[in-house]
Amino acid sequence: MLTETKQTTPHRWAALGVLCASLLMVGMDLTVLHVAVPTISRELLPSGSELLWIVDSYALTVAAGLITCGTLGDRFGRKRMLLAGFVVFGLASAGAALSVAPGQLIAARAALGVGGAMIMASTPAIIRAVFPDDRERSVAIGLWTAANSVGVSIGPLLGGLLIEHFWWGSVFLVNVPIVVLAVVGGALLVPESRDTRPHRWDAVSAGMSAVGLGTVVYAFQQLGEHDGAHPVVWATALLGVVLLVGFVVRQRRIRHPLLDVTQFADRRFSLSALCILGCYGAYTALLFLLTQRFQLLEGYSPLGAGLALVPLALANAGGAALAPRFAVWWGPRGVLSGGLLLGALALAAFTLFGATGNYAALVAAGLGSGTVMTLGSDAIMGAAKPERAGEAGAVQETSFSLGAGLGIALLGTVLSLVYRSDFAPVPGASAQQWDIARSSLGAATEVAARTGGRVGDALQSAAEHAFDAGFAVATGSAATVLALLGVLAWRGLRESGRRRHD
Template sequence: MTNGDAPANNPAEPDVISQRRKWMVLAVVSTSLLLCGIDLTVLHAAVPSMALDLHPSGVQLLWIVDIYSLTLASLLVTCGTLGDRIGRKRMVLSGFAVFGLASAAAAFSNTTPQLIATRVALGIGAAMIMASTVAIIRVVFTDARERATAIGIWTSAHSVGATLGPLLGGLITERWGWGAVFLVNVPIVLVILVVGARVVPESRNPAPRHWDMASVAMSITGLAGVVYALKQAGEHVGVDPLILAAAFGGALLLYLFVRRQRRLAEPLLDFSLFSDRRFSTATVCVIGCFGSYVALLFFLTQWFQQVGGFSPVRAGLALMPMAAANAVGATTAPWASARWGNRWALTGSLTLFAAAAAALALTGDTGHYGQLIPPLIAAGLGAGVVMTLGADSIMAAAQPERSGEAAAIQETSFELGAGLGVAILGTALTATYRTGLPDVAGLSAQQQSTAQESFASAEEVLKQLPSATAIRLTAAARHAYDQGFTTVAGAAAAVLVATAVLAAAMLRPRTARCEEEPAEAKATP
């Protein structure tokens, strides 16, 4: 991704690529992003079924869900730099090979640690794929108009994949079991490997950026430490020295990473871009919005199934109004920008999303699905506008010669937002569920402790109980999880209100007499 504007080894190569081959290349790279988007959310509807088989704790469940996006976010810039050196075609095809093998391994995982490890491998493969595809598009599509169209199609593929994920996961889980949600990737990957090897041209940066291993280690280890502390916090009451050590150590490594990047002549991630308040504000808006959106997608799916008793397919279908509205928001974002400017379009859409999350927190009831449709539509519409205009604002704030670096930060912000959203809001849900589950008459101390770990653990305890006690535990667990979802939706609303205030304050025009130029919106990645 970085240095995405660099020319190919043979500058004349793009000129001799036929029109048919160009669009075949676009089909390959767009399908790759579609798969990456699907894998971000496909497990959402399958989680209850998977949890009954693997019995993960609440923290392990969060690791299973979002270790993929966190791995992807932490490696995007690194893989982009490496792809510039070894060849982008080689990087992308190697990524597909890793992605396909990891998908097969995930499908047949029979323990929680195995599934977490394969999700890490999936994130590595996805980072290898995503990091170089935009550079390939820039090499293949030399005409500016064609390139704009190609990048629009390419970026929208990720949003489509993330939207289809819960429904696809529900359909597959209900028919073939949770493991099959990963097997879908394998035949698609095989086709892409064959076609991609034939049609994708090789390209490199003739003057590649230095690949700084120390920076890579600092960023990955630091992020892992902070996220580990966040997740474990929901499982513990009181102060835990190990959690504090992980949080402090991770934060220190991230601080040293930023400090090192500012001193290097060729940094892995150039933080000078963040000196532009519009760039940094847009990045924060994207992280907050996409993090809240993906987290709500995940926890709504669980809420529908575990509190409302929905089947996986029905839970996926229940999210369709939100998903459809998200697509409408993305496509109408240019109109909103032209009508009110990016500043007020972003502020208004963040406020709309916040109001929808607050409505879900205050009045959400799985027993009255019809009442949920308006806030679901409002949430999807607001998020669609924000993700599109936020991504556009990031790119517009950077100078043209730095568009490759800006694109890397843009995509990293989406994936990091998804990972942190599930991690932070998931920790809030776990803590609320744990403290909100009352002592249930008829349970032993061990059974009570197990039931407090997660809703799936409570379902496992149910199998050991007489019917009267099982009914009491089921009602208590559903009520506790419902309280947890209320906390998640309320926290998301607070985050979105804060980002709306930030957008209104920081995205003002540079001069009093200068009107905001409505930026040409790009599709959401």
Template sequence: MPKSQAPAAGGPPTETGRPIHSPQRRWVVLVVVAGSLFLAGIDLTVLHVAMPSVSRDLQPSAAQVLWIVDVYSLALAAMLVTCGTLGDRIGRRRMVLSGLLAFGLSSLACAFAANTAQLIAARAALGVSSAMIMASTVAIIRVTFTDNRERALAIGVWTSAHSVGATLGPLIGGLVSERWGWGAVFLVNVPVVAVLLAVGARVIPESKNPVPRRWDVLSVVLSVVGLAGVVYALKQAGEHAGINAVFLVSALVGTVLLYVFVRRQRTLAEPLLDFSLFSERRFSTATVCVIGCFGSYVALLFFLTQWLQQVGGYEPLQAGLALMPLAAANAVGAVAAPWLAGRWGNRAMLTAALLLFALAYAVIATVGDPGRYGTLLAALLAAGFGAGIVMTLGADVIMSAAQPERSGEAAAIQETSFELGAGLGVAVFGSVMTLVYGSVIPTVPGLGPDQQETVKESFTAAQELMAHLPSTTADAVLEAARHAYDRGFTTVATIATAGLVGTATLAAVMLRPRKGDAV
């Protein structure tokens, strides 16, 4: 997830705190903060290949599966700006160390969760812990590295750490879960957190903003509860195949709360999130591009891992390895993006990269076959390369569109857009997948009405039922479930293709240079 900046957690670098003069100590500080972001990136994707085994053990509903996966990124997105503002007040060192401690404890809670509700709650706590870490680390880098050249290098290392973590997440999840079970993917965090805490407590300098922004508790509540309501409504629609009373109430309450949140931010002298930045068309367009692209990318990672295992019969490690070309191409696209933009311009490259990503999704939707990995490989390389370009250039346009004195606020919105895109991508596409799966699965001869309803719930529910059926009927159930899941994945890929084409059109039109524009 390449990003040009990160949440500044408090405006211009007029921080209090003692500069670090020892070069060795400065780079140790960077190792600590980059290591913490590496862990945060891993946990964004580490469960993707382990979800089939989680489903077999805990037997969550289709909606609960989506909550397990994306409550982490949604909690992270909802709390990033809040934790940055709070870190300005209580001290960035204290915030990061507290976040690391909470991250370790939340990882233990995830590893030993005995039921679905416990795992969802622990994953949410893990997301809040990551927000505590991410919101203050870049401000610590600014205090630690006073030389502009060193600071630029340090921020580059810092941003790449999260991308590398998210890239390696599926592979690590496959390696660990296949050998020791899904709970072990969280235990990996604990010794790393212990080392980061021990070293960080010794080397990270304390710093605060001498004039911190006001921490508006009501805004925090409105944003978190409103976002949760909307996402819950989406999951209800998918699980129950349409609109019901719970969906209507959740959607209405969530939408109203988010509307009140936006109105409140426009009236506050020191808003939690300054929406006036969105009046700049390049800023708002680039934000939409980032949310749409990263949401589609994380959803692709998630559903491909499920598709390869449940339809293609891949083992978790095989699924993780199969996604490595996607991740590698994403890294290449991110690195090549500045050079490509320098040659053809941000607008042209953003549009072309979004269309390339859309084309890759279309290929997966029309000819994708987990049994024919060669065809799938070309689409994965194209998807990764296009997404890498969009993530890097989108972040760059967001930062360049904002005035220099508002770079901290722009960076916070930029970072939030990545995490919000990840959460909403899985929520929206996951609900579509669940809806399609339940509606297209054929009636299997030999099953009673209750058993047929069980098969419609999810692929995992169908697998659980198969263990209690005669072999011929079990084979028919497996074939029906694979067919339905494949249809659901094809539908998701088709919708994502249309969305990416629409986003590319938006970029081509709205990023057209006007007098005085840099794009």
């Protein structure tokens, strides 16, 4: 075995606690801004494009940096990468909290993404080294995935609670004490591990993967904002695709690749990554859509919107933690495909019956996504070679981050297109009022409040009807994707499932 652990791990479960705390923090920062956007808009007065970057630069930077951080961790030490990531994350959190201009906040969010990539790329490889036993590792990954999922789920709740009592910067400043504890705990409890025979680091490949992933995610996000009407956006997407294709070709040709793309020939590895990407994309997009719906359509406060998502968060954590036990009873293949199909049914229920009071669908969506994320992560790490654990962790976390970015961008685009096309003309409203109201539900709510009277009520009613239509189409589209992935997982993982039971 080429992977070396410098010390034994008698406190491996305590070390896992440090890793779980770090992933809880990283997950929270993915969604904590969802309820803070209106407040930040009033305080910093960003333009539309600046606001987009404030929200998305974090996930974009995480996705772009994961493969590079994973391979650097294999080379220089995963514990070093983890602790350095904590420091970067803490400093960037303080910078974000103290920002006084949109540009400063965007830069701080990007730095947060760098720290997040360092943390997220290191933790799966450390778990692989600390828990060599398959059963223990499966439980550890379940708890670790639950921590990340809970962080994503409680982000809106924590953000709403802090904004109602403090200023908007508190949603970032809360990270600092967590970072301090994580640095101390990581230094004392987490063992060092690395590839003992590392190859020369390929900076060209690192640049191609980072820029390629970054431009593709950015282009999708911009397509959701501009309906794909700008040639520059399409050119950016094409550039990203060309770089990623070139990256794959280069990895197949050079002697010591940055990423061993032959791992994707393993059906268990590639299908698990695809399932994580699709499921996590649907999950994070659902969080975003529900948060906006609760606040702008149903009049919830930021805290109220976060509280309404608690059943989803608890079910997600429960599904992630119980997935290994479910897998013992029904087999990993059955539980993975079943989790995808359960998520599809939940999203279909939102499509047919709406979100108000639909707690059964919230619980089902959380339970299904939690099981898929745990078993998909375990399958990826279990299929990887021990000496390439950092790479496998990077692929796994890239699936999460790309899923988050692409899920919001794609389903947001679907909702936006349906919203604008379904927004009926309002008698008595000027062309300018109607055009502004059609741009987004938030804009419609503001225009309706300023206009008042029957015209204002009619604008608000038209906006609510159009948003409902867009929400139904978006959730229906996500349900279709998850159902297809469930069937694909059931059929595609049949061989590996048989081998495991033989």
